[in-house]
Amino acid sequence: MWRxxxxxxxxxxxxxxxxxxALSQVAPFGIVALVLFAFALGPDxxxxxxxxxxxxxxxVLFCTVLAIQRSVSxxxxxxxxxxxxxxxxxxxxxxxxxxxxxAAQLIVLxxxxxxxxxxxxxxxxxxPWMIAVSCLxxxxxxxxxxxxxxxxxxxxxxxxxxxxxxxxxxxxxVLLAGTRIWQAAMAxxxxxxxxxxxxxxxxxxxxxxxxxxxxFGPIQETA
Amino acid sequence: xxxxxxxxxxxxxxxxxxxxxxATNTRVSPPPSPSTTARRTEHIIGLLALVGTAATxxxxxxxxxxxxxxxxxxxxxxxxxxxxxxxxxxxFGLAAxxxxxxxxPRTRSLFWxxxxxxxxxxxxxxxxxxxxxxxxxGKPTWGVWWAWDARLTSTAVLLVLFxxxxxxxxxxxxxxxxxxxxxxxxxxxxxDIPIIHFSVDWWNTLHxxxxxxxxxxxPTIHGSMAWTLLLGFVALTLVFVWxxxxxxxxxxxxxxxxxxxxDLALAERQAEGVAASRVASDPGPAGGSPTDRxxxx
Amino acid sequence: MAPAALPPPAxxxxxxxALSGRFPLLAGVDLDVAVGETVLVEGPNGAGKTSLLRxxxxxxxxxxxxxxxxxxxxxxxxxxxRRRVGLLSxxxxxYDDLTVRENVRFAVRAAGGDVAxxxxxxxxxxxxxxxxxxxxxxxxxxxxxxxxxxxxxxRWPELWLLDEPHAGLDASARLLLDQAVRDAxxxxxxVLIASHESGPVEDLAGRAVTxxxxxxxxxxxxxxxxxxxxxxxxxxxxxxxxxxxxxQAVGRVVGQDAPTPVKGPVAHVA
Numbered sequence: 001m002w003r004x005x006x007x008x009x010x011x012x013x014x015x016x017x018x019x020x021x022a023l024s025q026v027a028p029f030g031i032v033a034l035v036l037f038a039f040a041l042g043p044d045x046x047x048x049x050x051x052x053x054x055x056x057x058x059x060v061l062f063c064t065v066l067a068i069q070r071s072v073s074x075x076x077x078x079x080x081x082x083x084x085x086x087x088x089x090x091x092x093x094x095x096x097x098x099x100x101x102x103a104a105q106l107i108v109l110x111x112x113x114x115x116x117x118x119x120x121x122x123x124x125x126x127x128p129w130m131i132a133v134s135c136l137x138x139x140x141x142x143x144x145x146x147x148x149x150x151x152x153x154x155x156x157x158x159x160x161x162x163x164x165x166x167x168x169x170x171x172x173x174v175l176l177a178g179t180r181i182w183q184a185a186m187a188x189x190x191x192x193x194x195x196x197x198x199x200x201x202x203x204x205x206x207x208x209x210x211x212x213x214x215x216f217g218p219i220q221e222t223a
Numbered sequence: 224x225x226x227x228x229x230x231x232x233x234x235x236x237x238x239x240x241x242x243x244x245x246a247t248n249t250r251v252s253p254p255p256s257p258s259t260t261a262r263r264t265e266h267i268i269g270l271l272a273l274v275g276t277a278a279t280x281x282x283x284x285x286x287x288x289x290x291x292x293x294x295x296x297x298x299x300x301x302x303x304x305x306x307x308x309x310x311x312x313x314x315f316g317l318a319a320x321x322x323x324x325x326x327x328p329r330t331r332s333l334f335w336x337x338x339x340x341x342x343x344x345x346x347x348x349x350x351x352x353x354x355x356x357x358x359x360x361g362k363p364t365w366g367v368w369w370a371w372d373a374r375l376t377s378t379a380v381l382l383v384l385f386x387x388x389x390x391x392x393x394x395x396x397x398x399x400x401x402x403x404x405x406x407x408x409x410x411x412x413x414x415d416i417p418i419i420h421f422s423v424d425w426w427n428t429l430h431x432x433x434x435x436x437x438x439x440x441x442p443t444i445h446g447s448m449a450w451t452l453l454l455g456f457v458a459l460t461l462v463f464v465w466x467x468x469x470x471x472x473x474x475x476x477x478x479x480x481x482x483x484x485x486d487l488a489l490a491e492r493q494a495e496g497v498a499a500s501r502v503a504s505d506p507g508p509a510g511g512s513p514t515d516r517x518x519x520x
Numbered sequence: 521m522a523p524a525a526l527p528p529p530a531x532x533x534x535x536x537x538a539l540s541g542r543f544p545l546l547a548g549v550d551l552d553v554a555v556g557e558t559v560l561v562e563g564p565n566g567a568g569k570t571s572l573l574r575x576x577x578x579x580x581x582x583x584x585x586x587x588x589x590x591x592x593x594x595x596x597x598x599x600x601x602r603r604r605v606g607l608l609s610x611x612x613x614x615y616d617d618l619t620v621r622e623n624v625r626f627a628v629r630a631a632g633g634d635v636a637x638x639x640x641x642x643x644x645x646x647x648x649x650x651x652x653x654x655x656x657x658x659x660x661x662x663x664x665x666x667x668x669x670x671x672x673x674x675r676w677p678e679l680w681l682l683d684e685p686h687a688g689l690d691a692s693a694r695l696l697l698d699q700a701v702r703d704a705x706x707x708x709x710x711v712l713i714a715s716h717e718s719g720p721v722e723d724l725a726g727r728a729v730t731x732x733x734x735x736x737x738x739x740x741x742x743x744x745x746x747x748x749x750x751x752x753x754x755x756x757x758x759x760x761x762x763x764x765x766x767x768q769a770v771g772r773v774v775g776q777d778a779p780t781p782v783k784g785p786v787a788h789v790a
Contacts (some may be wrong), residue, residue, distance in 0.1 A: 015617045015618060074615065079610075079611025079612075080614070082613060085579060088600070088602030088632070145411070165387050169380055172419055176423070204418055211410075218403070221581075222403045
């Protein structure tokens, strides 16, 4: 399972390295979203700084949808999905590999967006480690659910329109938890303000990773 | 098909229903029709639901007294909690249980899939009714149509998840493929419900005092109110069951229609041919107007 | 039971029905292929040849009937079967952004194959030098097929399923393919070749079965040319190859199951 996961993750990241889709399209889209949020909230920096945590996570969620679409489309050309099924690769390994590749791209993206939030909105971060942990846990959750829904919708002709509708409500707890942790980290309050949210993220990640490892095989054979 | 020319009348039930007439393609199975007991149960439940709802309305509007604090607004208590009970517990619970029974290999059958789908669809209607009746109640009592209260938010998220499930089911697919796909999505959503519930609860603890059924109501509930409240719950549950039964039956017919579409179309087309040749070969007085004959020729 | 010493057949289909929606891809196929045999599956377009191969690869589940591949049940042991089977299909399963070598390397490693066999395989199909470092997106259709064949020969699975293997290949590649099939047969590999035109691939196979309307409607023994002459098929499996004129033999079960005769007309062309 781990060997297959590493293999698939390496393959997806190598494809990203060649095509630069995430770097040259998804990341700029995230920055554009931040700028648009600024336009929507007006030039008042105080409002922007206050809304920064939520805006950051909304931008991340939108980028997740794009990253998942890309991750699915990589496998849909030239019957690659059939090729993977035919190779007899372990479905759990395949799931973890795809998720890890998406997560790695999202982490880089979040770093960019976090810098953007600090520079553009003037957000002041008091407790950086909480931000880092929330991003890591949130990303795992988004990659875990996204890869599952990506596989489910991969055979559908209406994939592009259906995926966000199905995925984003499911990912709502990540948005809520991530935002609250950021708010705590920015306010410089006690870390205990964020711990119950961190715990929630851990549960979310663990549950969906477990479901994905168990059910990815049947899902792959269904779609 | 030549014998049909002599035996099948042009008009009448056989021509109107291609799957029951002599021009029928034999491959077409008859549409699923429930047994008489099933139909009778459906009718009885429907009737009880109607009577129960009517009685609730009568008791709720004319018999029970207005509340000291809320006045006539309190009458929403006979509808809103009952609707919410159906939407949030009954429909959701039934959909979750039938999905699990579908996913469990030993009990896997399209029956559970259709039941889950029917529960979700009826649940969506009740969910919308919950939000609407809640809004109507909320405007005069809280002063706003919508508050980001934990319960309201959870209900709205549940509605969105249900709508996503329905959108997925609308994607054309084979019944088995659609059933498995929907079951996975329903399972992922069901897992998320408690997590969403907790997170929304922690997210907004400010409006907790504003939830509907709390201390300031209960002391004023008196005899007739309690009975009406109970009757409302029973009546709405019956309405749900009746809608569920009807929706299930429609689902079964839809599946049958999808499966037999081609055969039906073939049978219909053949019936057309039979009709046309009848008109062309035997232009009797009942064979149609002169323009029809010109069109055929 | 007398045939207990026999190895299980490479492919055993019993009254196999496979559906795509409600359309029967396979409408009751009975087929036995012994280990080491090379069988040509012929029939017109849409007869069910591709579906038959996809069923054997475990890609399409059976709606009814029985299937065993190399003695395994593909529905129970999906991964186990797929790791031992190779399918050359219409699609090449390549990632456009990866180079030829990277594609082959990924496919072989994903299937748990031996990485040391990648370079010889690339060499066999002329995918060397600059070509090996070209990204797959820049290749022509025929070159993509060569890459798919390189994956197959590098993996060297126990059962090869070749769907119209000559399609899109130039003359030199066809010769290479024929040689690869002979080498495979010589090493004890079972090969199923689906083709709508029997001519060019006929001398590779020892037997041809005809598929029409989703069922096996006939079979013939092919002239023992280079294929059968050079491939040392083990003695036991050869006996499982039914001689012409014995329609019961087609449906004979090698294992302990009850014998099921082939349903429908079985045409024999000697």
